[in-house]
């Protein structure tokens with residue numbers, strides 16, 4: 057069965073001015089698709105351009121170049137107010153630090169109901185309250201929480217409020233930008249499980265951004281690895297994990313600790329050294345196996361291919 061693309065990112069670029077005649081190429085010619093109902097993980101170290109990619113997709117930033125198609129519609133094309141509103145409803149974002157993304161002066165009711173108000177989704181005060189209370193329960197909080205303020209909650213609870221706020225407008229697609237990085241490890245799995253449950257119940261599609269591969273591997277169907285504004289590898293989650301090809305992906309994988317003392321004793325951190333690359337030509341994104349892509353030169357492509365065959 058042909059999978060349906062919900063999002064197509066084509067040659068996306070986002071450059072920031074940085075002082076005199078300098079620019080930062082935060083996202084530099086990135087292309088990938090996301091299919092309806094899947095979780096696409098985007099990983100890479102701090103500064104690799106993951107957040108900028110997410111923010112440009114949802115139009116918090118104007119793109120410097122390239123295209124974003126959401127349900128076959130150009131996100132960055134000129135749009136009327138009505139079209140933008142419709143788009144905003146279908147695509148929502150959850151942020152890393154719920155404390156800074158929730159207005160401290162608003163109570164939980166008003167925070168969660170903001171989208172309901174903007175989009176005119178409730179008829180009266182009673183319906184508004186009922187919707188918010190229902191959403192609180194959906195994310196594992198309770199209705200009494202509606203009258204409280206963000207500072208009265210723990211980090212994990214605040215993230216649940218952020219999730220409820222995103223869900224309120226019944227989106228199809230959610231960009232989760234490091235939604236668990238600021239949380240205690242013991243709370244991280246709870247929030248991830250909640251996101252997975254909601255995805256199943258509501259048929260949601262996620263772009264899940266993270267700086268390490270450990271949790272992403274568990275939640276994602278496919279993973280894209282970013283390094284300095286470029287996508288360097290993209291594959292199904294298992295394939296990327298078992299058969300990483302790009303040296304940068306290998307270094308990210310080697311950084312994942314496992315709760316196995318034997319493994320930990322022998323675990324070797326691979327440090328990525330960009331100078332090992334073949335510099336004879338510009339690298340390109342090439343398909344090394346079906347649905348497994350890697351950014352490399354032709355020479356590296358042959359070398360990586362050989363390595364993969366030897367592993368079989």
Ligand SMILES: Nc1ncnc2c1ncn2[C@@H]1O[C@H](COP(=O)(O)OP(=O)(O)OP(=O)(O)O)[C@@H](O)[C@H]1O
Nearest residue numbers: 072080082100101102103104105106107108109267
């Ligand atoms: N608003 C901005 N103005 C100028 N430069 C920016 C802006 N946002 C990001 N950058 C720069 O763009 C590059 C990519 O940043 P980005 O935040 O997208 O990376 P990231 O991989 O998401 O990292 P992190 O995990 O730290 O958020 C960095 O060099 C950053 O300094």
